[in-house]
Amino acid sequence: LIGIYLQEQRDAIVSAFKTFGFTRPDTSASLQADQEGKFLQLTDVEDFPNKPASTAASKASRSLRSDLAKPVTNLDGSTRSRSKRVKPPAADSTASVDSRPTKVRTQGSRSKSKRVTPPAADSTASVDSTATKEGSGSRAVQPPAADSSPSPAATSMRKIRPILRAAGPVPSLVIAGADKGGTSEAYAMLAREFQVVDKGQEEKKELGCLYLVMHGAQAVQQCYLQYFGQLQSNMSKKVLPIDATPNYYYSNQFYARYISPPKILAQVAPSATILFLLREPVSRARSLYNHFLISVTGYDLTGTLEEQLEEELVFLNRSAPQTLLNLFVDARCVQQTDCNMWHYWHKLREKYQETARNFRRNRRKDVDNKRIISFILSSMYFPFIYTWVQSFDRVALMESEYFFQDTSRLWQLLQIPRSESSEDYRRPENRALTYDATSQLSDGIQKRLKQVFHRPNTLLRKYLSKLETRGFSVFPSVGSNSWWAAGDPLLRPHKARKVTVA
Ligand SMILES: Nc1ncnc2c1ncn2[C@@H]1O[C@H](COP(=O)(O)OS(=O)(=O)O)[C@@H](OP(=O)(O)O)[C@H]1O
Incomplete structure (x- = not known):
């Protein structure tokens, strides 16, 4: 943990230096380009370090293994065949987990005195249809057949198959985004x-x-322990620990500038599969706007969607955010070992909040410090996906529209x-909710x-194509018809309908 802390501090100092224009000699050329607001050539994307994410994940897992005193419970007999044995958590350590209230616990009613006991070795059915019995009742996932030149499909199967193996009281599957992408x-x-x-x-x-990332990997792990600590098959169902928090991908609530949430999650659940459902940005904005309009309070949402987007576009076209934006959009910072993309991201968001609040103050008197939603920035998916892939080698991505057409594609993926x-x-509110005229967009704004x-979508397409060749599951294939293949948001014609709330 000290190592992680020092690394974060170092990242923070280097990032601060860069922000103020001081750089180390080896990065000065790229920073010079950053400050001039020049984009990298698109071909640079192809030169992104092809760092095998597995290295990052296994490094992270190694460091956590030595850092965390508390071993994790093995949910699936298959893991018993590993060379490293995983011990169940001690009863007293569990008690300490439960006695420590967390932010997450306040979101729902949780039993505080629950003790976590190890599940019976054979109680958890392996989800994998290819699982075979091994030893006395333990189940193991068959390793994929060795193939000399794997086809992309075969490789992606190999990437994805481990999802079917529960690996302790941590999620096997994290649906990390995007909100309004069909995650429910x-x-x-x-x-x-x-x-x-x-x-x-x-x-x-x-x-x-x-969300507990600020308190370190151990707090995150303990939080999961509450949910998955006693996870066992109820015989009629197989086990798959899932956390589907769709704004994880852009770390909506973290504000942990110098901490990379994916890195922390990779320490806690290194073999988790991360699923992204990516919706065409403008549809997502429209859906998000309606969601906030109808069912969320505590945000300063005023005016029509067009007015909100206008505000964000004006902000993004200003010269100061441009520099930050270029650093962020290109994920350029991530390619440098001493840079944390999250720093730029949070700075950008903070600046947007500040600027939008000022815009609003000029128009009306009653502006308070409520948060202001960004509808554009968080749909610039590429840098987020990029950083998640740096920490996880099991990442599956699907276009939301492709999923909506036929939801059974999820099983395939x-x-x-x-x-x-x-x-x-679908949630009843999603089924019953239709858009009203306030989500109409003029041709000009479209x-x-x-x-x-254009830029973020083009980078996303290039990157997805690269991921696909590296064996990640990308549905539909980047070559086929999808909004990311088009490079621009589709901006499908949209009919105004009456709003009805269930
Ligand atoms: N099968 C299918 N077909 C068409 N549309 C679908 C489907 N499943 C989910 N949806 C739409 O996805 C939107 C909700 O996404 P999420 O569940 O991710 O929302 S949330 O972030 O959890 O609030 C929400 O979009 P909008 O209706 O545009 O708001 C849902 O209607």
Whole structure:
């Protein structure tokens, strides 16, 4: 932990130096370019360090293993065949977990005195249909057959298959984004098929354990222990510990400038699969706007969607954010070993809050310090995806629109045997909610949105294509018809309808 802390501090100091224009000689050329606001050539994306994420993940896991005194519970017999044995948590250590209130606990009712006991070795059914019995009742996932030149499909299977193995009281699957990308439906489909939290826990889509990132990896791990500590198959269902908190990908609530949430999560759950459902940015903005308009309080949401977007576009076109934006959008900073992208991201967001508040103050008197939602920045997916891939080698990505067309594609993506159910798992409010005229966008703003998303979407497409060749699951394939293949948001024609709330 001291090592991580020192590394974070070092990143912070170097980032601060860069922000103020002081650089080390070896990075001065790129910073010079940054400050001139020049974009990297697109070809540079292809030159992104092809650092195998597994190295990062295993390094992170190694460091946590030595740091965390408390061993994790093994949920699946298959892990017993590993050379390293995982011990169940001691009863007293569990008590200390439970006695420490966390932010997450306040979100739902949790039993404070719950003791975590190790599940019976054979109680958890392996999810993998290829699992075979090994030894006395323990189950193991068969390693993929060795192939000399794996096809992308075969490689992606290899990447994804480990999802089917529960590896302790930590999530096997994290649906990390995007909010409004269809994550509730994806979660509901999985929760219908699998036991997702332990029986004493209320089923909850967004566990939010990573919100504790400021308190370190151990706090995150302890939070998961509450949900998954006693996770066992209830016989009718197989086990798949899931955390589906869709704004993890851009760390909505962390404000942990010098901490990389994916890095911390990789220390806690290095073998987790990270799923992203990426919705076309403008549809996402529209959906987000309606969501906040109708069911969320505590944010300063005024005016129509167009007015909100206008504000953000004006901000993004100013010269000061441009420099930050270029650093952020290109994920250029991530390519330097001494730079933390999250620093630029949070700075950018903070500046937006400040600027938008000033815009609003000029128009009306009653502006307070409520948070202001950004509809554009968080849909610039590329830098986020990039940093997540640096920490995890099991990442699956699907275009939301592709998922909406046929939700059973989720089973394919995750290599889970197909479910026959064709139920609509959408939240009732999502099913009943329709947009009203306040989400209409003029041609002028659509054109400007197209421009602002051109660069991030192009980078995303290039990067996804690279990931695909590296064997990551990307659905649909980057070559086929998708909004990211188009390079620009599709800006589909949109009919105004009456708002009805269920
Ligand atoms: N099958 C299917 N077909 C079409 N649209 C679908 C489907 N499943 C989910 N959705 C739409 O996804 C939006 C909700 O996304 P999330 O569940 O990720 O939202 S949230 O972030 O958890 O609040 C929400 O979008 P909007 O209706 O545009 O707001 C849902 O309607």
